[in-house]
């Protein structure tokens with residue numbers, strides 16, 4: 154299921170850890186980078202690679218918000234709604250995101266472009282309220298700048 158290039162990365166990683174299972178998180182990250190998400194089949198496959206049961210891998214994937222167990226839209230919009238962002242109006246940012254993307258929190262827009270998720274603090278409280286699109290942070294947002302940002306992706 155992992156391509157040859159990624160299997161080589163896994164080989165390199167496994168040499169760095171005293172036990173295979175300790176490499177579970179970075180291998181899941183490699184799998185997600187390859188596929189865009191982590192399917193049940195991939196969870197079983199990665200579990201076999203590191204010698205842990207599927208249930209353990211699923212527990213890890215569903216615990217950490219950085220892993221996706223569902224296919225995402227082209228743009229994954231992660232809106233922080235934790236304390237600092239909430240106090241600075243993340244509720245208005247989230248409702249703007251839903252309006253502009255044409256879908257609700259936890260869903261993907263009908264055109265497959267946007268998936269909206271709510272996340273805990275992303276360590277950018279100084280720029281609250283903020284959201285991330287993929288690996289890019291967008292901070293000091295207002296409903297107007299949020300609308301502008303998302304409209305530019307349409």
Ligand code: FES
Pocket residue numbers: 233234235236237238239273274275276277278279281283
């Ligand atoms: S509370 Fe939103 S980045 Fe910290």
